Amino acid sequence: MDWGEASRIIAQLLVMGSGVLVRAVAQAYRQALANASKTGVAQETLQNAVLKGSKIMTEQEARQILGVPEKSSWEEILQKYDNLFERNAKNGSFYLQSKVHRAKECLENVHRGKDQGAVS
Template structure:
């Protein structure tokens, strides 16, 4: 009986120590990234972020099959195609992978300021097309 209680106390103590050590390590990585102490620590933090469920940008490009320098319109076109194809066949897993890939690339484009530029160009093109079609109707 005493051996069982002792074993339970040891397991509980080890669990508490492990959690505390892992939280301290995570906080140390965050502090290292903020202060720019070491690039290795920052890379380790990025690896930890990937393990938490965030998709890597390179993986997102591979999933959608687009070039890293592809314009936003191409990314959206590939996303819609892959999303629709997987919707018809009922593969929710693949749909979610495609959606997360688009989210990851969209976040990067917004960070670089490319997302807004692409949208502005698309809106200007639509306005020009609308102006041309209304001019064509007036001439007839």
């Protein structure tokens, strides 16, 4: 037996072994999914991921972040937003700046809804 033939046999064994390994991993994954669906773990995990991923800021939370009362005008909200956004841009954190921005977006949607309700 020469080296060429030996290397060909080794290559064939590696290919066959990797095929067996891939099939075993796929089978184990299918079995894990089946077990998870029987116990409800998969559904609970998916529901938790959706809830965490789609956490929407409430109007009350937005007002607390910007420090504006419920009766405040849109101009007052924008003034508070500009002040807080700029302050965090200079020496604050990106996280706080993004929270301020999300709060403004939330209250903007609230004010649009009130304006559309008044026009209709």
